[in-house]
Amino acid sequence: MTQKRTIPLSKPHYPADLRKTIAADIESILESGRLMSGPWAKNFEERFAGITERNYAVSLNSCTTALQIALNFAGVSGRGVLVPAGSFITDISAVQFAGGRPVLVDMNPETLALDLGDLARKITPETRAMIWVHLTGAIASDYEAILEFAVRHDLFLIEDASHAHGASIDGRPAGSFGDASCFSFYPTKVLSSGTGGMLTTDNPDIARYAREMRMFGKQEGTGEIIHRGNDWFLDEIRACVGYHHAGVLGEQVAHRRMIAGRYFEALANHPGLRLLDPLPGSKPAWYQYPLFLNAGIDRAAMIEAMKEKYGIEVKGIYKPTHHEEIFRSLDDGTLKVTEEVLDRSLCLPMHAEVSEADADRIAAAVASEIRASLS
Template sequence: MGVPAARIVFDEADRAAVAAAAEEILATGALTLGPWTERFEQAFAAEHAAAHAVAVSSGTAALEILLRTVGVRGRDVVVPAVTFYATAGAVLHAGGTPVLADVDPATFALGPATLEAALTPDTAAVVLVHVGGLITPDVDALRALCDTRGIPLIEDAAHAHGSSHDGRAAGTFGLGAAFSFYPTKVVTSGEGGMVLTASAEVRDEARIYRDQGKGSFGANHHVREGYAWRLSEMNAAVGTIHLRRLKEFVEARREVARRYDDALAGIEGLQPLPEPPGCRSNIYKYIALLPPGSDRARFKREVYDGFGVRLAGEVYDLPLHRQPVLGPYQGPPLPAAEDVCARHVCLPVHSDMTEDESARVIEAVTAVHRRLAAR
């Protein structure tokens, strides 16, 4: 039996709890914006030591809501080139113009220099992405740079449930943060997202935007150009139940990362992306860089063909400025983004990964790397 790239973990107790919640929801008829949504919001805010949380239909919706709250229509928003399309897509749907920035290759995230180079006189917001669950040690410097310019910093924390830097949780470094609960995430609600913020004003705006722009749940008075961004009670129940496992899952994933780190430390040319001092990643992804000029497709194929280990889900194989749909927003060359996107792989990490599975991954990538390097 092989090792899949990802595995979604709901044990027997989790499944029983979800079934009981579903029975309760169907019996009461409260299918949206009910008690499970409130429980999910409160639990997620508490888990990240945040003041407010607003559950929505996706991480993309959470990010667009934050951008609409800031007011980016007709203005520029700085987005790192190493991120999922949805980061730039949310800017476009909110009426803004994405300005694509290069990244620091040590973190795959914006750095002070790359942010400075991308700022324009009409920058309305900056989106900082915590790629793979890693929070850059430059996060405070980036926030200070934004504060100096009077520009709100928004966190795309889609990967970063439970991650922290210097004891501060992801989602608490900017004006607001967007989290995703897509099935592959460390915690999932099936589909869903969350706005996290310290601002009561942002919280209130998010609640309005998620429910068709209505001023209140029971009224038919629309005060914003909102959308159907509600999270169903079924999804909220799944997310609430899964969230109880977050600390356990993160520790399990960090143990896998420790095994990988130890095994790859002595292998020349296969370089894990290091966890910077002060950062405690949830290891949503374990990223390693192949040598320059490597044939990544061949590496992945030989790892699977020879050992049954799937290396899927790069973050990301194509930087945003090379995405066809974002062609109109291509600016100057972004060499660091192009380099790291072209030659990294993500080793499988599961929240219930066994030692045998991680040992098989280590055997596979070590053997294939050494064989290809010798040719």
């Protein structure tokens, strides 16, 4: 049997004509010798502020940096920060870097976001902030209640939109919510500059603080060092890649939506699994396309079979953060939905190079493996 080409789970895609443009622009950056704080960071920030409909976008070297800056600004040191247990590990470590105390919150299985009941149970008078993550790329349908919770309890709201470049709900883009929003441009992301990050906000004080922190804490205007900062800026080469990739974000997200529609059509009524079914007002970025296997289906065996038999890479969303060695002490025994959802999750390949025929092949392979394990 001839082995079909391997389909990777994720892959940043730069169309051929865009690659040529990027190469020419990088050549001129190198020729100019200006590798930082130049026109490309500014271009990228302006384009990104437009995409997120924010007054300010500050380019940084990573999302973890953006989170830490936002948390520092909020003054979380010695205070509690509500963080989803089902997310990426640095949502927790950034709180600790900023001197805060992460309090893990369980998941709403329908939205994959913070569970409102558990938020209400975990908040205390010493809670200062909350991190809200659009896990896999869809903004939660109960977003208004999440926003209202933060306002009612006077919490500094940080939106981690690292999975949601180009997503929106009711016409409101990801990165436009809360006091500060943070993005990652890590290589697996919908938009990638290699590595990199962005903080978006409407608050001029937060934007200035982020610009000062990324330059060793140097005050704008005086040049005095007034914060304990770092060299957290995004250099010109990566800003150039990010700027150009942001220019094709709309069409790449549209492609992801088309592939997601194809997966949904093929698998929605299939026994043995559950799919996400966003409401009509929600336009996910589909950073990942997750499905959730029924109990009794061996996920590890399925991941192995998809790779060995079909050359298709699949994997779970994340391990629950409190199951990572370093964060085990944060497990208070209340994070059962997160565990159930993440441990049953399986993400299908999702990127600009997945064709319609690939999507059909992937869905057929999944259906066949599930049927085999149910029989």
